[in-house]
Structure formats: structure tokens, C-alpha cells
Amino acid sequence: MDNNSYILQMQSITKEFPGVRALDDVNLSVRTGTIHSICGENGAGKSTLMKVLSGVYPYGTYDGKIIFMGKEMKFKNIKESESAGIAIIHQELTMIPELSITENIFMGNEILRNGLIDWAEEKRRTYDILKKVGLSINPDILIKHLGVGQQQLVEIAKALSKNVKLLILDEPTSALNEADSANLLELMKDLKSRGITCIMISHKLNEIAAISDAVTVIRDGHTVESYDVVAGEVDEDKIIKAMVGRSIENRYPEHKSCPGNVIFEVNNWCVEDPDVEGRMVCKHASFNVRAGEIVGFAGLMGAGRTELMRSIFGKNYGIYRGGTIKIKGKEVKLNSVESAIKHGVAYVPEDRKNLGLNLLDCIRTTVVAADLDKITKRGLLDLNEEKIAAEDYRNQLKIKTSHVDKGVTTLSGGNQQKVVLSKWMFTEPDILILDEPTRGIDVGAKYEIYKLIHQLADAGKAVILVSSELPELLGMADRIYTIFEGSITGEISAAEADQEILMKRMTITSKE
Amino acid sequence: MKYIKQVLGGDLRQYTMVVALAALIIIFNIISGGRMLTSSNFQNLISGNAYVLILALGMLMVIVIGQIDLSVGSVAGFAGMVMALVAKNYNVPWWCAVLIAIAIGLLAGAWHGFFLSQLGIPGFITTLGGMMIFRGGVIWISHSISVPAPEQLKWFGSGYLPEWGPAFTGMNNSTLLLGIIGIVAYVVAQIRKYKRSGDATGVKDPLWAVVVRIILMTVLIGYFTWLFGSGRVGTSFPVPGLILLLLTIIYHIITQRTKFGRHVYAVGGNKAAAALSGVNVKRTYFLTMMNMSFLAAVAGILFVGRSTAAGPADGTSWEMDAIASVFIGGAAVSGGVGTILATIVGGLVMAVLNNGLMLMGVGADKTQVIKGFVLLAAVAFDVYNKKSGKSSIIGRLFPSKEEKAAN
Numbered sequence: 001m002d003n004n005s006y007i008l009q010m011q012s013i014t015k016e017f018p019g020v021r022a023l024d025d026v027n028l029s030v031r032t033g034t035i036h037s038i039c040g041e042n043g044a045g046k047s048t049l050m051k052v053l054s055g056v057y058p059y060g061t062y063d064g065k066i067i068f069m070g071k072e073m074k075f076k077n078i079k080e081s082e083s084a085g086i087a088i089i090h091q092e093l094t095m096i097p098e099l100s101i102t103e104n105i106f107m108g109n110e111i112l113r114n115g116l117i118d119w120a121e122e123k124r125r126t127y128d129i130l131k132k133v134g135l136s137i138n139p140d141i142l143i144k145h146l147g148v149g150q151q152q153l154v155e156i157a158k159a160l161s162k163n164v165k166l167l168i169l170d171e172p173t174s175a176l177n178e179a180d181s182a183n184l185l186e187l188m189k190d191l192k193s194r195g196i197t198c199i200m201i202s203h204k205l206n207e208i209a210a211i212s213d214a215v216t217v218i219r220d221g222h223t224v225e226s227y228d229v230v231a232g233e234v235d236e237d238k239i240i241k242a243m244v245g246r247s248i249e250n251r252y253p254e255h256k257s258c259p260g261n262v263i264f265e266v267n268n269w270c271v272e273d274p275d276v277e278g279r280m281v282c283k284h285a286s287f288n289v290r291a292g293e294i295v296g297f298a299g300l301m302g303a304g305r306t307e308l309m310r311s312i313f314g315k316n317y318g319i320y321r322g323g324t325i326k327i328k329g330k331e332v333k334l335n336s337v338e339s340a341i342k343h344g345v346a347y348v349p350e351d352r353k354n355l356g357l358n359l360l361d362c363i364r365t366t367v368v369a370a371d372l373d374k375i376t377k378r379g380l381l382d383l384n385e386e387k388i389a390a391e392d393y394r395n396q397l398k399i400k401t402s403h404v405d406k407g408v409t410t411l412s413g414g415n416q417q418k419v420v421l422s423k424w425m426f427t428e429p430d431i432l433i434l435d436e437p438t439r440g441i442d443v444g445a446k447y448e449i450y451k452l453i454h455q456l457a458d459a460g461k462a463v464i465l466v467s468s469e470l471p472e473l474l475g476m477a478d479r480i481y482t483i484f485e486g487s488i489t490g491e492i493s494a495a496e497a498d499q500e501i502l503m504k505r506m507t508i509t510s511k512e
Numbered sequence: 513m514k515y516i517k518q519v520l521g522g523d524l525r526q527y528t529m530v531v532a533l534a535a536l537i538i539i540f541n542i543i544s545g546g547r548m549l550t551s552s553n554f555q556n557l558i559s560g561n562a563y564v565l566i567l568a569l570g571m572l573m574v575i576v577i578g579q580i581d582l583s584v585g586s587v588a589g590f591a592g593m594v595m596a597l598v599a600k601n602y603n604v605p606w607w608c609a610v611l612i613a614i615a616i617g618l619l620a621g622a623w624h625g626f627f628l629s630q631l632g633i634p635g636f637i638t639t640l641g642g643m644m645i646f647r648g649g650v651i652w653i654s655h656s657i658s659v660p661a662p663e664q665l666k667w668f669g670s671g672y673l674p675e676w677g678p679a680f681t682g683m684n685n686s687t688l689l690l691g692i693i694g695i696v697a698y699v700v701a702q703i704r705k706y707k708r709s710g711d712a713t714g715v716k717d718p719l720w721a722v723v724v725r726i727i728l729m730t731v732l733i734g735y736f737t738w739l740f741g742s743g744r745v746g747t748s749f750p751v752p753g754l755i756l757l758l759l760t761i762i763y764h765i766i767t768q769r770t771k772f773g774r775h776v777y778a779v780g781g782n783k784a785a786a787a788l789s790g791v792n793v794k795r796t797y798f799l800t801m802m803n804m805s806f807l808a809a810v811a812g813i814l815f816v817g818r819s820t821a822a823g824p825a826d827g828t829s830w831e832m833d834a835i836a837s838v839f840i841g842g843a844a845v846s847g848g849v850g851t852i853l854a855t856i857v858g859g860l861v862m863a864v865l866n867n868g869l870m871l872m873g874v875g876a877d878k879t880q881v882i883k884g885f886v887l888l889a890a891v892a893f894d895v896y897n898k899k900s901g902k903s904s905i906i907g908r909l910f911p912s913k914e915e916k917a918a919n
Contacts, residue, residue: 361778
């Protein structure tokens with residue numbers, strides 16, 4: 001095949017971080033004038049690959065070759081890749097909310113006349129470019145007054161203003177509602193017809209199937225498969241198989257669970273996004289958990305898992321739009337985190353450093369932080385009780401530290417997570433929600449956390465395990481709910497589930 | 513070195529400020545030819561700075577939650593002025609006027625707290641507004657004229673403890689009693705702590721270290737008891753100093769030993785994590801701001817008592833002295849770090865500087881310049897320590913359990 005028909009070839013890209021090989025001999029070839037989809041699980045290396053391509057990781061920090069439009073490229077920074085004609089639209093939008101559309105589009109590329117900005121010219125061009133992306137709005141509007149969908153279009157318009165040849169969209173629809181998503185996909189087809197090549201990173205298979213001409217699947221830093229397809233006729237099962245085809249080794253401790261009665265029930269839970277009006281992050285979610293049962297929640301990033309859990313946990317996230325909670329058969333209203341804790345609910349957040357821990361604290365004060373009443377005697381904290389509790393959990397959970405008075409930042413990720421778990425075990429909850437409890441933890445520590453989860457279940461607690469690692473859910477949970485775009489799309493017992501079934505329900509809205 | 517560590521309990525770096533304070537006192541004493549360490553000078557130093565130190569107690573908590581309060585000087589002035597005015601014009605008893613002043617402080621704090629916690633307006637803005645409102649208010653209600661204060665308040669502002677009992681002690685017996693209570697309380701606390709020290713880990717603190725610690729503290733308290741008690745007949749440890757001492761103990765306990773205190777540190781350290789641990793962030797903000805203005809009213813009352821009249825300019829730029837004390841005491845601008853005891857040490861450093869430079873005959877202009885440099889130096893030192901990954905809290909007077917055990 002003629003090399004010139006490829007706009008981009010990335011050959012044997014290898015990128016290492018201290019201790020981790022994020023990309024290992026990855027190859028990617030993108031034909032001119034196509035929409036090329038890249039898919040893979042969270043953490044598979046998709047974003048790292050795009051950062052290598054766009055110069056975020058400069059030439060020299062990775063091995064391999066990038067050939068763009070027939071020439072080998074050695075980007076030192078984003079500016080260089082941009083001037084070559086590569087633009088990347090990130091998941092998190094990067095515009096300045098307090099400035100107008102015009103100002104944002106020409107940010108860093110201002111049109112100057114006699115050393116001053118030529119506003120008239122900038123506005124005229126902005127107007128033209130906005131038309132190309134199907135927006136007919138006043139270019140003076142401030143970015144903060146636009147919806148997320150429109151912002152994304154402006155972001156694309158900005159890329160177009162720089163004469164882009166290759167447009168990379170990193171999970172472009174993850175923050176959009178359905179109408180905006182459909183609109184965006186239409187725009188991508190339109191761009192394609194105008195000769196702009198697009199790379200779309202996504203794990204929404206229906207979108208990939210609808211518009212892509214080629215698919216590359218990355219798994220654990222390797223290219224697994226790469227093939228051309230005819231848009232609209234993509235074999236979803238084939239992609240799913242490639243995405244999850246990892247073998248489950250013996251990474252999960254043996255466990256026999258004996259579930260009791262249903263003690264936690266959520267019905268028709270609805271939550272609206274606090275930032276995007278009208279976008280529902282949870283749509284009529286209903287589920288239940290038994291005492292002593294481990295219930296898994298499978299869903300990809302942005303599916304609404306965390307939002308659902310944080311909303312249940314004392315309405316800590318979003319705007320509550322309806323739904324009921326029953327604990328041990330009795331309906332309860334959890335209007336604050338404090339009342340949720342009082343009712344025996346505990347939530348271990350996914351973002352340990354920003355939500356789980358006060359990094360200024362030491363282990364001793366962290367362990368008791370969620371239930372200070374327990375060590376309060378006649379209005380004063382009993383520091384001795386506190387120390388005893390901390391020592392107790394240190395021994396029980398084998399937290400590796402020289403002393404409980406050490407700061408939590410001195411601990412490794414796994415030990416930090418144990419401290420967070422201690423903090424919640426200290427509240428003696430009946431229902432334990434664990435959101436990605438093993439993220440960023442090495443394999444050995446994971447095993448210990450798994451054993452701990454089993455112990456908690458054996459002690460009769462209802463455990464909810466949210467994870468984006470399917471093998472983890474299959475290895476740990478008794479029952480798994482799948483969640484996609486805020487809806488619960490399936491419930492399946494772990495014995496009957498496999499990764500393909502789950503991945504299908506996590507990426508496609510159920511058609512039942 | 514290891515032995516010193518065991519006595520002081522942990523990280524010696526915390527004692528930097530204490531050492532600096534001691535060095536300052538000694539140096540000034542030598543330069544001024546012994547005029548620093550005299551009874552009358554120290555009595556003046558304490559009663560003349562008690563109000564700023566009281567403000568610093570509240571300011572520490574405000575800074576720990578990651579906010580700042582610029583209004584304290586104005587609120588103090590306003591509360592003091594209202595007190596003087598009601599006492600003079602409506603002939604209410606002095607204690608009633610005091611209660612009114614305190615109520616004004618609480619209301620002012622609730623006002624700031626409301627804007628911060630409910631509307632999310634940063635404390636800097638909220639209290640900048642409060643600073644103007646209450647300063648303007650003082651001038652307005654007083655018509656820019658000083659108002660004499662009730663006579664009874666003088667005792668609170670600059671009074672002394674009563675003389676009683678036998679004369680052979682050679683000093684004011686109230687002060688002596690205070691000193692004895694202090695020593696006994698310290699000894700009892702140390703012994704209790706020692707007895708329980710092995711409960712959790714099974715390893716007791718070394719007994720000799722406890723003994724040395726007790727001896728050191730006894731000598732220190734004893735010396736200051738003698739210093740304050742052996743002055744002119746009729747003088748003693750000043751009353752405002754006693755109020756400051758009580759408030760310091762109360763706020764030390766609140767910040768270190770209560771749920772609310774923990775919440776203050778939790779909110780300052782990581783607001784989102786605190787909220788997810790069941791801390792009512794808004795309530796913590798509200799109460800901390802309210803408490804600050806309450807203490808501002810107390811400071812205002814003491815100041816009016818000391819100067820026997822409420823003036824329209826009372827309290828001008830007190831907030832800056834209070835904030836400086838907190839930062840010299842090692843609190844972090846970003847919140848979450850700082851202690852009451854370190855703040856008091858920081859405030860005393862400022863007070864001793866003021867006093868010592870005055871004894872040397874340095875003018876107020878140069879004193880201001882020197883204080884500015886000291887503030888910068890202290891904070892720069894602290895930041896440098898943090899950058900090199902060392903302990904961030906300097907200047908703790910008493911060893912807290914954590915540092916002691918860490919070694």
C-alpha cells in the first residue's frame with residue numbers, strides 16, 4: 001500500500017514512566033480523510049499515546065517514530081505539533097470562561113495590525129469559522145455563557161482556525177447530552193467530507209460504530225488490533241473482545257459469600273448535573289444490596305457511577321431530582337453526609353488525594369475523623385482512645401508505618417487507602433460504598449484490600465464495589481450492575497457474567 | 513542531642529520561635545541594661561498587648577480554615593464605643609454595657625459568617641466590607657469624640673490581683689497562688705500522660721525525661737511568678753494577662769481536644785474531604801467567624817478599660833498585628849496548619865520586639881520597619897523548612913503527643 005495515503009504513522013511507540021511502561025511498541029496508522037477510532041479500557045494508554053503525538057511528552061522522552069504527512073516529526077511541545085496541523089480537543093475543555101469566543105479562538109494567535117489586535121478582522125474570521133461548525137451565535141459572547149456542547153464546538157472551531165489537518169478528539173461526547181452528542185458526530189462526518197482527518201478516542205461503541213472508518217484497540221499499552229471498517233457496520237463484539245481479552249489470573253482471594261436480607265435499597269434515583277442544566281447524570285437508578293453481599297457497579301469513566309454514589313451519600317453531589325432510599329426496610333432521608341454516616345452508610349471516594357484524605361493530617365487523626373463522637377467524652381476528645389483506635393487499625397489492616405503519628409503523605413498509595421478504609425470502618429457502617437478502592441495501588445496491596453473487603457462482607461456488611469476494572473468486579477462481586485450514561489443497564493450475577501457481556505452493557509444503551 | 517529531644521518531645525525545629533523569643537528577651541535585657549526583665553516592664557508588656565494576643569487566638573482559627581478577618585480592629589473599636597456610650601447616656605450598669613458589647617461582637621461575627629458560609633463570599637471581601645462598615649460606624653456614633661468608660665472596667669483593662677495573706681512570701685500572694693496552680697496543673701497533667709502513655713503501644717515514655725520536663729517547667733513558671741509578683745506593692749500578674757491566660761487555655765483545648773476544633777483543621781486542610789467525612793463546612797465557617805468577632809469585642813472592652821475611654825480610632829490596624837502574630841507562629845497561608853500556643857509565642861515575639869525597641873529608644877517608625885522584616889524572615893524560614901520536607905509547625909511550647917512519639 002502506498003505510504004502517502006496515510007496522514008499519520010506512529011511506529012513502535014514506547015513510553016515509560018518510573019516503574020510503569022505505559023506504552024509498549026504501539027503502532028498506529030491513520031489514513032488521510034478518515035475517521036479513526038481508538039478504543040480501550042480506562043488506563044489502557046490511549047491518552048498517553050495522544051500526548052506523545054501532540055508533543056506534551058516531547059521528542060526524546062519516548063522511543064519510536066512519528067511520521068506525519070510523509071515526514072518524520074520530532075515535536076518538542078504542543079506549539080510545534082499545532083503548527084504542523086495536529087490539534088487535540090481534550091476531555092476537559094481548556095478555554096478561558098471569562099473571555100469571549102473571539103478572544104479564545106485567537107488566543108496565542110492574535111491577528112495584529114501595527115502591534116495592536118485587529119478586532120474587526122478577528123471577529124469576521126470567527127464568524128466564518130463558527131459557521132463551519134454549525135454555530136450561528138455572536139462571537140462576543142463569553143465562553144462561560146455557552147453550554148458544554150457549544151463550548152466543544154468552539155474548541156473545534158479554534159482548531160479549524162489554525163488550519164488543522166488532523167483533529168484528535170479525546171472522549172468528545174463524555175460530557176455531552178444526547179442531542180449535543182449526535183450533533184457532534186454529524187459535524188465530524190462533515191469535517192471528514194472537507195478533508196480533515198479525525199482521530200476519536202472513545203469507549204462508546206455505538207458512536208464508534210456509527211462513524212468510524214477504522215478502529216484501533218489498545219490494551220495495557222499494546223496495540224491489540226487495528227483494522228478498517230465500513231462506517232455503520234462495525235462488529236461491536238469484536239471490539240469488546242479485543243478490549244477485555246486479558247486473562248484473569250489468580251489475583252483474587254478465595255471467598256464464599258452468604259448474603260442475608262436486603263438491607264439497602266435505592267429506588268428511582270435521579271440526579272441532575274450541577275454544572276450543565278438539564279443533563280441528568282443519574283436516570284431512575286434502582287438497585288439493592290443484601291447484608292454480607294458484595295455488589296459490583298461496572299461502568300466506564302463518566303458513566304455516572306461516582307455521581308450516583310456521592311448523591312446517595314448525603315446528596316454530596318449534584319442536584320437531587322427524586323428517588324428514595326430504604327435501609328433495613330425503613331425509608332430514610334439522607335440529606336447530609338453527617339446523617340448518611342449516622343444511618344450507617346460509608347463512602348470511600350475514588351479520588352483518594354483530593355476527596356479521601358486531608359494530606360496535612362497524620363494517621364491517628366485521620367482514622368477517627370469521620371466519627372469524632374465516638375471518642376468524645378464529656379465534650380472533649382479522648383486522645384488516648386484515639387491512639388488506641390489508630391493502633392488497632394494499624395495492626396488489623398497491617399498499615400506499614402513506623403508510627404501512627406506519621407503524616408498520611410509518608411505512606412504508599414496502598415497504605416493510604418488502608419488508612420481511608422480504617423476511617424470508614426471506624427464508623428461501623430452497615431453499608432460500605434467503595435469507589436475504585438484499588439486505583440493506583442500495586443498488585444500486592446490490592447490483594448490485601450480484597451481480603452479486607454471479604455472480611456467486611458463476612459461481618460454482615462453490605463458492600464458496594466464500584467470499579468472500572470472488569471476482572472476485579474468479576475473476581476470480587478457476587479452480583480454486578482452495569483451503568484451507562486446514568487442509567488442502570490443491567491443486573492447480572494457474577495457467576496453468569498463475563499467481560500464481554502459486561503462491556504456490552506457498559507457501552508450500549510439497553511434496547512429492551 | 514537525643515536527650516534534649518526526649519525531654520522536649522520531638523522535633524526541635526518547633527522550638528525555633530521559643531528560642532528566638534528567649535534570645536530576644538535576653539538580648540534586649542542586656543542592651544537596655546536590665547530594664548527589660550523587671551516586674552513593672554513585664555506587667556506593662558502583658559497588659560499592653562493582651563488585647564492583640566486575644567485577637568490572635570481567634571485569628572489563628574480563621575486562618576486555619578483558610579480565611580482572613582480584616583474587620584477585627586473595627587469591630588473591637590465599635591463594640592468598645594457602644595459599651596461606653598450606653599453606659600454614659602443610658603446609665604445602665606457597667607456589666608450590662610459589657611454584655612451589650614459582647615452581643616455586638618457576636619452579631620458582627622454572625623454577619624460576616626453569613627456572607628462567607630451561605631453566600632460563599634470570601635472572608636477577605638466580607639470582612640473588608642465589615643472593616644469599613646464598623647470603622648465608619650464608630651466615628652458616626654461617637655461624632656469623632658472620645659467617650660469616657662465606666663470606672664469599673666479599669667480593673668479588667670489594667671488592674672492587678674488583690675493583695676492578701678502573709679507578707680513573708682515577699683511577693684503578691686495572688687500571683688504566687690497562680691504560679692503554684694500552674695506548676696501543680698502541669699505536674700498532674702504530665703503524670704497522667706505518663707501513666708497512660710503505654711496504653712496504645714506498650715512503650716512508656718522514659719521517666720527521667722518526664723522528670724526533667726517537669727523541673728524545667730517549674731523553674732520557668734517559678735521565675736515568671738517571682739518576676740510578676742515581686743513588683744511594687746499593689747501590683748501583680750495583670751488582670752488582662754489572666755484573662756488572656758484563661759482564653760489561651762480554653763482555645764487550646766477547643767482546637768486540640770474538641771470535635772469542633774478538629775473540624776476547623778479538617779476544613780482548612782481539605783474542604784472536599786472534610787465534607788465527605790461528615791463535616792458541616794458551612795457551620796464551621798460560620799462559627800469560626802462568629803467566634804473571631806466575639807473575641808474582637810472582648811479585646812475592645814479590655815482596651816477601653818485600659819485607656820479609660822473609648823476613642824473613635826480605637827482598634828485601627830489591630831488586625832494586622834493579629835495576623836502577623838499568627839503567621840510568625842507558623843500558620844500556613846493556605847490554611848490547615850497552625851496552633852494556639854505557637855500563635856501566642858508569635859504574638860509575644862512581636863510584643864517583646866515592640867517593648868525592647870522602645871526601651872532602647874528606637875522610634876515607632878523604625879520599630880515598624882523592623883517588625884516587617886521579622887514577619888518576612890519568620891515566614892520565609894517556615895516556607896524554607898516546608899520545602900525541604902521538614903515539619904511545618906514551629907514554635908510549639910509544649911510537646912504534643914504526636915511529635916513526642918514520632919521520635
